[in-house]
Amino acid sequence: MxxxxxxxxxxxxxxxxxxxxxxxxxxxxxxxxxxxxxxxxxxxxxxxxxxxxxxxxxxxxxxxxxxxxxxxxxxxxxxxxxxxxxxxxxxxxxxxxxxxxxxxxxxxxxxxxxxxxxxxxxxxxAGWYTNWEPTRRELELLRQNPKRRKIAPNSTIGLRGLVNLGNTCFMNCIVQALTHTPLLRDFFLSDRHRCAMESPDSCLVCEMSRLFQEFYSGFRSPHIPYRLLHLVWTHARHLAGYEQQDAHEFLIAGETRDDNGKKGTHPNHCNCIIDQIFTGGLQSDVTCQVCNGVSTTIDPFWDISLDLPGSSSSFWPLSPNSEGGGITNGEKHAPTGTVPLTSPTSLTDCLRRFTRPEHLGSSAKIKCSGCHSYQESTKQLTMKKLPIVACFHLKRFEHSAKLRRKITTYVSFPLDLDMTPFMASSKESRMNGQYQQGDSLNSENKYSLFAVVNHQGTLESGHYTSFIRQHKDQWFKCDDAIITHASVRDVLDSEGYILLCPLSCARFVFECRG
Amino acid sequence: MNKDAQLRHSINQKLIENGERDRLKELLRTKLIECGWKDQMKAHCKEIIRQKGLDHVTIEELVTEITPRGRALVPDSVKKELLQRIRTFLGKNSII
Structure with missing residues (x-):
């Protein structure tokens, strides 16, 4: 034309x-x-x-x-x-x-x-999946700065070590995982964060935006995240100081009290990017044992915290005739307390346990809205709405009245995880007798692993590292300032603590215009 | 219209009515970008335009030239996934 x-x-x-x-x-x-x-x-x-x-x-x-x-x-x-x-x-x-x-x-x-x-x-x-279109000002900037950086399959751009500022590996490992979340990367690199805070200097999301610039700047020397640390200390006072902290607590602090102070006034209606991609909906069905009436509530969640075998909680292991057992792929579970050595516990086992009906016991009677009396009941959790990025937290640290310890049980986790069996909709169709084994090609509820946070050591003193996925299938181990290549086996054999997986069908493809 | 064409037609209607066609289109677009098909085709188009010169190529010629290659380059796994999606859809929605 x-x-x-x-x-x-x-x-x-x-x-x-x-x-x-x-x-x-x-x-x-x-x-x-x-x-x-x-x-x-x-x-x-x-x-x-x-x-x-x-x-x-x-x-x-x-x-x-x-x-x-x-x-x-x-x-x-x-x-x-x-x-x-x-x-x-x-x-x-x-x-x-x-x-x-x-x-x-x-x-x-x-x-x-x-x-x-x-x-x-x-x-x-959601409309924010659209491709980036340069504005007039951006076009002008592109003309003034003609140098372009192209992403090749073997380029290491985006990988940068983080200096440990004194027991700050809990922060570093999460920062590494977040900066390699494809959706967040696309969001921040396309400059979508509009700060609504009066003093942008104290905005955590603005700091994230700056961090992304640092990570993808092409510099190879380790970055010193002192600004972020300072912000974290002022935002989440319980994490301040040079003691050892929990990475999971940091992630939650980052997820729930970030930008604009909105969180304080409307706890469930924060619209920041972190909330948009990490929030899911958990359905809780409480069934009265007398009238079988079900009362359903749906609550937002930001991560899925899973109990591990070996914990002192009384619900492990699964009894094979519980409802949740009906969805196994023919795997056998030992009905006694021991888990057979031949098949280690998998993430799927933990999820199955998480979503099975749980008897609330005679000491926890709940007033039933159906029969208007206090009755024993069972409670079952299912996924109503899946988050765009799922965060699985394996409860390796046990703090009960009796003991404080770390559970080191190995839990196997897959590269691709199908959440269909744990959905509220699957439960409904199972109850109506319609459930079929989901076809493996349907990708709607499938997650693919992209970051694993590990903890080495004991409850008192330990060290956090993380594995992150770059490009399509390359893995790197981030240990504070040192980043090394890792194999898929290294990742899958590791003792995972926090696993981050985006929905595979989420459109996170970043268009490189050449 | 013969029977085969009629069936195709009603399947297509059902897919559009349910909005499934748009979802399939988005899925296909994502898959083709992911597997590098889009980049390959873009490079191929650029090559043709460079050979013929920008002023001597029309969109119709370009489409005719790249279509066979474009079809051949779609990975089998992508075709399979889409076929499976359509099958599942048809299983849930009775046609006719």
């Missing part, structure tokens, strides 16, 4: 209602948000000449006519009726038959993008 644009489109834009008609075609036939629009699209989107629903259907911009591009029926129409412009019904782009090319017009692109966003919102998808 010539750089001057298309004269045919320009003349169309002289007409009074051209915007309205472009918008209508988008709403009803390109990106349909409502069911009504989808029904109409399904019924009427066929070539008016040959009846095909494929072959790149286009809609005429001057009259009501759909024609396929593949068999040149839309070309025929354009020629006989002298209607030179048509919209591609798959992509919403405008084609000019006179210029024989697609036309990129600013006004039309804006309409297309607006309608696309509206449709996504109506269908419940």
């Amino acid at each position: 010539s750089s001057a644009g298309c004269v045919h489109l320009s003349s169309l834009k002289q007409e009074a209602h051209w915007k309205q008609s472009v918008r209508l075609i988008h709403q009803w036939f390109v990106c349909c948000g409502s069911l009504e629009a989808r029904k109409r699209k399904a019924r009427s989107c066929v070539c008016h000449l040959c009846g095909a629903h494929f072959n790149r259907l286009h809609s005429c911009l001057s009259c009501v006519f759909f024609g396929c591009f593949g068999r040149r029926h839309i070309h025929e129409h354009a020629k006989t009726k002298r209607h030179p412009l048509a919209i591609d019904l798959y992509h919403g782009t405008i084609y000019c038959f006179q210029c024989q090319d697609y036309v990129y017009d600013r006004d039309c692109e804006l309409i297309a993008r607006e309608e696309q966003r509206k449709a996504w919102r109506l269908q419940g998808a």
Whole structure:
């Protein structure tokens, strides 16, 4: 296309209602948000000449006519009726038959993008997945700074050690995991954080944004995270000082009390990026043992804390005839207290235990809303809404009234994890007798591992390190200032403490424009 | 219309009505970016344009030229996953 644009489109834009008609075609036939629009699209989107629903259907911009591009029926129409412009019904782009090319017009692109966003919102998808488009100012900056850095499969950009500032490995290992969270990386590197705080100097998310700049700056010397540490100390006073701290506590502090102080006023309605990607919904069903009435509550969660075998909690191991046992893949579980040596406990076992019905006992009677009396009941947790990034916390540190110790039981975890069996919807369909073993190819509820935080040592003195995944399948071990290559086996054989996994179908692909 | 075409047509209608077609499109787009297909095709297009010269290539020619290669380069695993998704969808939604 010539750089001057298309004269045919320009003349169309002289007409009074051209915007309205472009918008209508988008709403009803390109990106349909409502069911009504989808029904109409399904019924009427066929070539008016040959009846095909494929072959790149286009809609005429001057009259009501759909024609396929593949068999040149839309070309025929354009020629006989002298209607030179048509919209591609798959992509919403405008084609000019006179210029024989697609036309990129600013006004039309804006309409297309607006309608696309509206449709996504109506269908419940988050709009912030859209690709990055440079603003005028950014284009200017790009012109002024012509040097580009390209990401090759073997480049180590983004890997940077962190100096230990005195027992701060609890912070370093989490920072390494967060800075390699693909969604967070894309968010911060595309400069999406808009600080609403009066003094940005005390905003943790602003500091995260700066950290990302440091990590991806290309410098190889270890970064000294003193600013972050200072902010953490002022934000979460319980973590201040040079004593040893718990990495999990730090992560929670980072997740729950970050930006804008919003957290204080509306505890469940923080909109920051960390909250958006880590929050899930946990459904708790309490069933009365007398009337079988179920009362359901849904609470937000930011991580999934799992009990380990060997802990003194009384619910381990699974009894094979409990409801949760019905979803195993034919694995056997020893009904006695010992876990067989041949198959170590897996993350799936822990999750199964987490989501099985639990008898609340006679000392914890709850008032049933069905029979209006205090009765014994069972409680079962299931996942109502999965977070975009799941954080599994294995409770390796036990602090009970009787003892304080670290549980070193090895728990195997997979690279890919399907959460379908632990969903509230699966439980419902199981109860209706519809449950089938989920097909392995369905990726909706699948997570893939990208960071593992480990703890070496004892409760009193120990050290945190983390494994992180870079590119597609390369692993690196981050031990404060030292970063080394690691194999997948190293990762899977390690004694995991915190596991971070994003949904595999979440669209975290970062587009590199070359 | 023969029976096969009719069936295709009603499947397509069902997919659009449910919004599943849009979801499949997004899934496919993500998969093709992930496996490097998009980058390969982009490089291929750039090569063709460089050979012919920017002013001597139309979008139609470009599409005709890259289509066979584009189809061939889609990994089997991606095709399988999409097919499986459509199968599951059809299992849940009775057609006709």
